[in-house]
Amino acid sequence: MKRVFALLLSLLVITAGLSAQEGYYSSLDMVKGGAALKDSLYNIIRVHKQISYGSGVNSTWGAFYTTDAIDDNGKLRVADMYSDIVRYFGNKGDVVQGMNIEHSVAKSWWGGDKNNAYHDLHHLNPSDATANSRKSNYPLGKLTSVTWDNGVTFVGKAVVDGKSENAYEPCDEYKGDFARTFMYMFTCYQNLTWSYTWMNYANSTYPTLKPWAVDMLLQWHKQDPVSEKEIARNNAVYQVQGNRNPYIDYPQLADYVWGDSIDYTFNFAGKVIGGGSAGGGDKDEDEGEQGSGNFSGEHFVIVTDASKLAVGDSLIIAYDNYAMGAQNGNYRLSVDIEVADDRISSYGDDVQIVVLKKGVISGTFALYTGDGYLAAASSSSNYIATEDNLDADGSWTIDIDSSNDAVVEAQGTHTRNILQYNTSAPRFTCYKGTQKSVKIYAKSKKETTSIENPECENLAGGIYNSQGLLLPENINLKDLSPGVYIINKKKILVK
Numbered sequence: 001m002k003r004v005f006a007l008l009l010s011l012l013v014i015t016a017g018l019s020a021q022e023g024y025y026s027s028l029d030m031v032k033g034g035a036a037l038k039d040s041l042y043n044i045i046r047v048h049k050q051i052s053y054g055s056g057v058n059s060t061w062g063a064f065y066t067t068d069a070i071d072d073n074g075k076l077r078v079a080d081m082y083s084d085i086v087r088y089f090g091n092k093g094d095v096v097q098g099m100n101i102e103h104s105v106a107k108s109w110w111g112g113d114k115n116n117a118y119h120d121l122h123h124l125n126p127s128d129a130t131a132n133s134r135k136s137n138y139p140l141g142k143l144t145s146v147t148w149d150n151g152v153t154f155v156g157k158a159v160v161d162g163k164s165e166n167a168y169e170p171c172d173e174y175k176g177d178f179a180r181t182f183m184y185m186f187t188c189y190q191n192l193t194w195s196y197t198w199m200n201y202a203n204s205t206y207p208t209l210k211p212w213a214v215d216m217l218l219q220w221h222k223q224d225p226v227s228e229k230e231i232a233r234n235n236a237v238y239q240v241q242g243n244r245n246p247y248i249d250y251p252q253l254a255d256y257v258w259g260d261s262i263d264y265t266f267n268f269a270g271k272v273i274g275g276g277s278a279g280g281g282d283k284d285e286d287e288g289e290q291g292s293g294n295f296s297g298e299h300f301v302i303v304t305d306a307s308k309l310a311v312g313d314s315l316i317i318a319y320d321n322y323a324m325g326a327q328n329g330n331y332r333l334s335v336d337i338e339v340a341d342d343r344i345s346s347y348g349d350d351v352q353i354v355v356l357k358k359g360v361i362s363g364t365f366a367l368y369t370g371d372g373y374l375a376a377a378s379s380s381s382n383y384i385a386t387e388d389n390l391d392a393d394g395s396w397t398i399d400i401d402s403s404n405d406a407v408v409e410a411q412g413t414h415t416r417n418i419l420q421y422n423t424s425a426p427r428f429t430c431y432k433g434t435q436k437s438v439k440i441y442a443k444s445k446k447e448t449t450s451i452e453n454p455e456c457e458n459l460a461g462g463i464y465n466s467q468g469l470l471l472p473e474n475i476n477l478k479d480l481s482p483g484v485y486i487i488n489k490k491k492i493l494v495k
Contacts, residue, residue: 218255
């Protein structure tokens with residue numbers, strides 16, 4: 001199938017076995033959209049192995065044998081996004097007759113230097129040689145007239161940055177693929193000086209792309225959602241080259257970098273933080289109305305056993321009907337919440353969601369916020385700090401007693417190191433143990449119930465949705481939206 005369900009688009013976490021919050025993309029969590037988020041993405045994806053260009057087992061054509069091959073009754077057919085001519089691979093590393101290595105972002109755009117962009121598999125594709133020649137080094141565009149096409153690639157005139165220019169337009173099936181590739185390239189190589197500036201500025205780490213190009217790429221990105229083919233290719237390129245296309249892994253990032261969510265904080269915990277003008281940004285990702293503080297679906301439920309906590313968990317630290325908020329001087333703010341039946345039933349945008357990460361001391365956690373890591377700050381005063389570099393002061397043990405009270409204790413040299421709540425001067429900060437104990441609420445995980453269904457035995461292994469579509473094999477169960485699935489031949493209710 002070409003498309004993965006649009007309704008699952010922003011829930012799928014495809015990271016080739018890596019946990020997004022503690023692995024490849026961990027530095028993105030709690031980063032504000034726009035330039036800061038684009039810079040964070042750049043710093044992640046720019047680090048990769050350079051693959052030799054051309055033929056050979058360890059070169060581009062050798063990589064295509066893995067990244068762009070389709071099993072066709074035991075033969076490996078070439079996946080060509082520029083034509084529908086059927087061609088097959090020979091020996092690994094051999095050039096396929098009638099095909100070129102195509103730079104989707106033409107090498108002339110940066111002056112032709114044989115740099116990392118020249119070798120980057122994320123925008124290199126096996127291409128029909130004729131189509132490659134016809135499209136030349138033109139930009140993408142919405143064509144107003146067509147001078148050549150083969151049913152897959154269309155070449156002609158388009159309005160580009162207010163002028164009529166030569167351009168090419170992919171067929172609808174691949175518009176999103178090319179949009180996400182261009183987003184990747186102008187993020188990964190935002191530091192380059194560009195010679196051709198149809199779609200982009202000559203020198204601009206942000207936004208890099210011109211407004212008209214942003215509008216078109218975002219439109220194509222949403223009209224043609226991430227496909228199983230793209231997911232598989234992204235994983236394969238990662239295995240060869242060592243970096244990923246984040247706009248495939250997390251399609252919603254495009255709006256956070258260039259779209260209507262640039263004033264919001266990207267948060268793996270699933271709740272949008274911050275915001276600009278009314279109507280801007282994504283809605284609350286817990287499915288509630290943006291800014292209302294109410295949500296449905298997943299909830300934050302009380303933690304009764306510290307051994308159940310794990311790196312990547314999203315927490316709210318609270319006392320009674322008050323939750324920990326943002327930093328204010330030497331303490332954290334107290335903000336109102338509603339608690340019922342051992343779960344937080346409502347909270348506002350000013351509540352701080354904390355993501356658990358590994359502390360520097362074995363067996364400890366770090367409490368990560370959008371500002372940094374929470375840390376005990378003083379032996380003589382009850383200060384709590386937010387630090388950029390993790391140390392023992394920001395490494396906490398967490399124990400929970402029979403009353404569900406949590407002892408959250410920093411492991412540095414300070415004696416005032418237990419995170420508690422002061423009811424006299426309402427605030428969360430560090431004490432010796434003389435204030436009110438906090439409780440911890442964790443974002444609920446999906447529960448599953450097996451349903452007997454003999455018909456499932458007729459299906460192959462894997463995860464199918466209720467319509468019978470096979471989902472990507474590396475999807476995480478916790479990221480499935482509620483509903484009925486067939487998982488390894490058993491009918492499962494996810495709730």
